[in-house]
Amino acid sequence: MRILMVSPYPPKRDGIATYAAQAVAALQAEGHEVEVLSPEPSAAHYHLDFHAGARFGLALARRVAGYDKVVLQWHPAFFYRSSDPRHRIAVDAALTVAFRRARQVEIWVHEFEYEDATGNGPRAQACRALFRSADGLFFHSETERTRFLETVPVDRGKTHLAEHGASFVRRSDAGREEARASLGIPASSTVFLCIGFIQEHKGFDRAVRAFAGLAAHDCRLDVVGSTRLDEPDFVAYLNQLDRLCAETPGAHLHEGFVSDELFDRWIIASDVVVLPYRHIWSSGVLERAALYERPVIATRVGGLAEQAGNRSVTLVDDDAGLAVAMRRAAGVEHVEEPFELGNGDLFASVQAAVRERASRARGSDLPPPPSPGRARKETVPGAVASAVRRLPPYAMPPATSLRPGVSQVKGLIRRLIGWEVAPVVHHLHLLQQAVAASLDVLEERVAALEAAAAGAGTAEGPAGGGAAEADGSVAAGDPSPAPVPAPVPTH
Amino acid sequence: MQPPAVDRTGKLAFVPARFGPDIIGGAEIVLRQLALGLQDRGWDVEVLTTAALDYFSWKNELPVGVAVEDGLTVRRFEAVKSTAGRERQDIGMRMFAGETIPLGEQERWMNDDVRIPGLYSHLLAHGSEYRAIVFGPYLFWPSVACSQVHPTRSVLWTCLHDEPYAYQSIFKPVLGGVAGLFFQTEPEHELAHSIFSELAPHDTVGCGVEVPDGYDPQRFRTKFGIDAPFLLYAGRREGAKGWDELLQMFARSVVARDLPFHLVTMGAGDVRPPAEVADRVHDVGFLSVEDRNDAYAAAAAYVQPSRYEAFSRTIMESWLAESPVIGVGQGGVVRYHIERSRAGVVYDDAFEFEEALVFLAQQPEAARQLGRAGRQYVLDNYQWHDVLTRVETSLMAWTPAVGTPAAAAVGAA
Numbered sequence: 001m002r003i004l005m006v007s008p009y010p011p012k013r014d015g016i017a018t019y020a021a022q023a024v025a026a027l028q029a030e031g032h033e034v035e036v037l038s039p040e041p042s043a044a045h046y047h048l049d050f051h052a053g054a055r056f057g058l059a060l061a062r063r064v065a066g067y068d069k070v071v072l073q074w075h076p077a078f079f080y081r082s083s084d085p086r087h088r089i090a091v092d093a094a095l096t097v098a099f100r101r102a103r104q105v106e107i108w109v110h111e112f113e114y115e116d117a118t119g120n121g122p123r124a125q126a127c128r129a130l131f132r133s134a135d136g137l138f139f140h141s142e143t144e145r146t147r148f149l150e151t152v153p154v155d156r157g158k159t160h161l162a163e164h165g166a167s168f169v170r171r172s173d174a175g176r177e178e179a180r181a182s183l184g185i186p187a188s189s190t191v192f193l194c195i196g197f198i199q200e201h202k203g204f205d206r207a208v209r210a211f212a213g214l215a216a217h218d219c220r221l222d223v224v225g226s227t228r229l230d231e232p233d234f235v236a237y238l239n240q241l242d243r244l245c246a247e248t249p250g251a252h253l254h255e256g257f258v259s260d261e262l263f264d265r266w267i268i269a270s271d272v273v274v275l276p277y278r279h280i281w282s283s284g285v286l287e288r289a290a291l292y293e294r295p296v297i298a299t300r301v302g303g304l305a306e307q308a309g310n311r312s313v314t315l316v317d318d319d320a321g322l323a324v325a326m327r328r329a330a331g332v333e334h335v336e337e338p339f340e341l342g343n344g345d346l347f348a349s350v351q352a353a354v355r356e357r358a359s360r361a362r363g364s365d366l367p368p369p370p371s372p373g374r375a376r377k378e379t380v381p382g383a384v385a386s387a388v389r390r391l392p393p394y395a396m397p398p399a400t401s402l403r404p405g406v407s408q409v410k411g412l413i414r415r416l417i418g419w420e421v422a423p424v425v426h427h428l429h430l431l432q433q434a435v436a437a438s439l440d441v442l443e444e445r446v447a448a449l450e451a452a453a454a455g456a457g458t459a460e461g462p463a464g465g466g467a468a469e470a471d472g473s474v475a476a477g478d479p480s481p482a483p484v485p486a487p488v489p490t491h
Numbered sequence: 492m493q494p495p496a497v498d499r500t501g502k503l504a505f506v507p508a509r510f511g512p513d514i515i516g517g518a519e520i521v522l523r524q525l526a527l528g529l530q531d532r533g534w535d536v537e538v539l540t541t542a543a544l545d546y547f548s549w550k551n552e553l554p555v556g557v558a559v560e561d562g563l564t565v566r567r568f569e570a571v572k573s574t575a576g577r578e579r580q581d582i583g584m585r586m587f588a589g590e591t592i593p594l595g596e597q598e599r600w601m602n603d604d605v606r607i608p609g610l611y612s613h614l615l616a617h618g619s620e621y622r623a624i625v626f627g628p629y630l631f632w633p634s635v636a637c638s639q640v641h642p643t644r645s646v647l648w649t650c651l652h653d654e655p656y657a658y659q660s661i662f663k664p665v666l667g668g669v670a671g672l673f674f675q676t677e678p679e680h681e682l683a684h685s686i687f688s689e690l691a692p693h694d695t696v697g698c699g700v701e702v703p704d705g706y707d708p709q710r711f712r713t714k715f716g717i718d719a720p721f722l723l724y725a726g727r728r729e730g731a732k733g734w735d736e737l738l739q740m741f742a743r744s745v746v747a748r749d750l751p752f753h754l755v756t757m758g759a760g761d762v763r764p765p766a767e768v769a770d771r772v773h774d775v776g777f778l779s780v781e782d783r784n785d786a787y788a789a790a791a792a793y794v795q796p797s798r799y800e801a802f803s804r805t806i807m808e809s810w811l812a813e814s815p816v817i818g819v820g821q822g823g824v825v826r827y828h829i830e831r832s833r834a835g836v837v838y839d840d841a842f843e844f845e846e847a848l849v850f851l852a853q854q855p856e857a858a859r860q861l862g863r864a865g866r867q868y869v870l871d872n873y874q875w876h877d878v879l880t881r882v883e884t885s886l887m888a889w890t891p892a893v894g895t896p897a898a899a900a901v902g903a904a
């Protein structure tokens with residue numbers, strides 16, 4: 001059978017692209033001839049701009065006649081470039097035309113936006129017509145199928161459940177110790193892992209908060225992944241997560257490209273995979289964890305409970321449940337210790353006990369208050385400026401429109417004002433680079449000042465008669481100031 | 492030097508972007524020699540490549556499909572260049588400007604050039620039939636896209652240079668997540684460690700160079716009508732290879748110091764000589780192996796202005812002809828070879844280049860003496876026999892034959 005797979009495709013790093021490649025391999029192994037159409041140049045045989053709206057659908061309609069079957073991996077973000085109902089109606093209508101021209105169409109639904117199909121307006125009707133025109137609809141859980149059918153009433157016989165990981169293959173031969181060594185993880189630690197695209201609905205911040213205190217028990221939490229899009233909201237969440245990890249002992253953020261092989265190696269290196277999702281349909285990570293027999297802690301959202309099946313998955317309902325499950329997985333039993341107070345000043349005794357117990361629970365001393373130059377943990381050079389560097393370069397919005405003639409007008413306006421706007425955009429980029437560079441310089445100088453202060457503190461500590469603490473602060477009641485470091489030569 | 496028991500079970504695939512006896516390109520030549528050499532040693536070898544011959548146009552000039560060439564099974568796939576390459580150019584320039592490029596843009600940069608979807612599809616369906624799949628160099632689309640289909644079988648002939656591209660995160664899995672990496676020199680090895688915090692298993696295996704039976708420098712001079720003493724440059728004539736810089740330095744040196752040299756160049760790319768030396772720059776195009784060897788022997792010296800070398804095969808070819816090398820110091824690899832062999836002059840700027848040419852003009856015999864040391868350096872270090880043995884040893888460790896104890900050890904590690 002000649003099959004056309006319509007999907008993002010490697011080397012694009014995207015879970016559905018990887019999923020599609022594995023599905024293609026499985027279809028090829030069954031003897032089918034498979035060609036792939038992707039939204040941009042890739043390892044696929046063809047590419048079309050899926051975001052071209054109705055034009056994409058009509059271009060697809062011209063191609064489908066040459067195939068016995070069209071298999072489309074559905075995620076709204078692949079096909080809709082905005083939430084404008086007119087745009088979505090046009091896309092749906094064009095895809096419906098394409099599907100009706102095809103001999104057979106399968107849609108594999110990875111995500112669905114229910115509000116698109118709710119009500120009786122033209123938007124909902126176009127959406128329903130699109131999915132009704134498919135010959136087969138595939139879901140990864142009964143939960144999602146049922147919910148979909150409640151919103152889009154199609155013949156239930158056309159819908160199917162597919163095991164999410166049916167085509168999954170191992171990408172790494174590494175053993176646990178080898179994987180840990182390659183990732184710089186101590187062999188003895190208990191490793192919790194959050195892996196995948198970093199975006200708010202994945203809820204990795206929940207796992208970091210739930211992890212607080214476990215570092216004291218030789219545990220660590222590794223958050224691994226990158227943002228799906230370099231858009232401000234995604235970058236803002238990444239920065240927030242970065243700060244949270246920096247403030248949480250034992251939590252490590254590894255932001256960057258994760259290949260399939262590296263993805264699997266992280267899972268092999270882990271003891272427990274944590275899926276703290278706020279919402280999700282189904283999870284490829286859960287399948288890959290199962291592939292390597294790693295236990296999973298997951299929130300009970302979307303189709304995860306059903307997908308979990310008989311696997312080693314602990315389902316939790318809220319943040320408190322997540323924290324309890326992680327502590328249990330780490331083998332940490334919470335035993336309430338009695339306060340041990342001295343005989344002297346009660347307030348001081350209580351305060352000291354509170355601090356000491358909190359320190360143990362936290363796994364570290366209280367982080368010093370934010371102040372310039374106080375690095376709370378080791379950072380790589382340039383880390384301070386990373387929040388600025390991550391901001392994507394400003395790109396002007398495309399001068400396109402679905403309305404006839406408007407694209408031309410927009411293009412004309414752009415050409416007319418380009419001589420004014422382009423230098424501003426360029427200046428913006430320069431400003432970003434300058435801010436990052438300045439932060440680098442500041443970071444270096446602060447590090448040098450801290451090193452000098454530490455040296456001076458050591459030299460003048462007891463002999464100086466002051467009550468300087470190890471962190472350089474001055475104990476209450478001591479009128480003498482902390483040693484002032486010598487000026488550091490500028491670069 | 493051959494180890495006692497080499498298990499040559501299983502099929503090897505070599506994946507050069509272009510393949511053929513007349514292809515100019517360091518990595519392409521090496522992968523061809525490796526494929527032929529290992530087949531001679533009894534391996535079942537297949538070549539997976541494109542139907543294209545030209546590095547710039549990627550026009551599919553040969554038939555797509557399977558053929559036997561030089562005794563090797565060669566599967567040719569269509570080279571696809573369906574985009575204008577503007578994003579590749581723009582984003583590449585931003586990389587060179589030191590800008591941090593988001594991964595999504597790196598992907599677009601990688602895909603806005605030649606792609607080989609048929610190769611990807613073939614590996615998806617049949618990759619597990621190969622014991623090892625050897626890609627190279629790191630920068631090419633097949634290495635990035637296809638090495639990740641079966642990473643535990645993928646091996647990279649790295650060809651890493653200290654260039655802005657190498658610092659892009661898209662290459663991390665290529666150098667960190669495959670079965671093994673072949674480096675050709677210690678500087679390349681050190682560079683890889685300095686760029687990538689995590690490297691796949693690796694070995695510095697060197698590179699082999701064919702030793703010609705003989706040279707006839709006068710034949711070259713007669714055939715091409717070049718009587719004046721000349722410097723030779725072989726390779727792609729493009730900015731990244733240092734060609735434009737070489738032209739400027741050459742013009743300044745020969746004019747300012749009244750030197751007798753001409754500049755002979757072979758290979759591809761526009762020549763664009765400065766007006767004041769236009770009559771001294773000779774493009775002889777693509778040469779036969781015999782003419783090429785004779786050109787090396789006829790040259791007063793070979794010049795290597797490229798900072799982006801992982802091995803620099805051409806300086807070895809020059810040394811085999813006993814011609815000295817005047818090579819750029821930045822980049823490390825050329826300096827490494829010249830300082831180890833003591834068979835040439837390293838320059839770090841235009842002034843040093845100029846003085847090197849003055850030396851060459853004033854002391855031709857001393858220069859020739861340097862060149863002679865180069866031949867022995869190549870013969871001692873870069874013979875194919877030794878390189879192939881090291882390659883086999885690494886393949887045995889990284890991609891052992893299925894069913895062997897070594898394979899079980901890798902799987903269980």
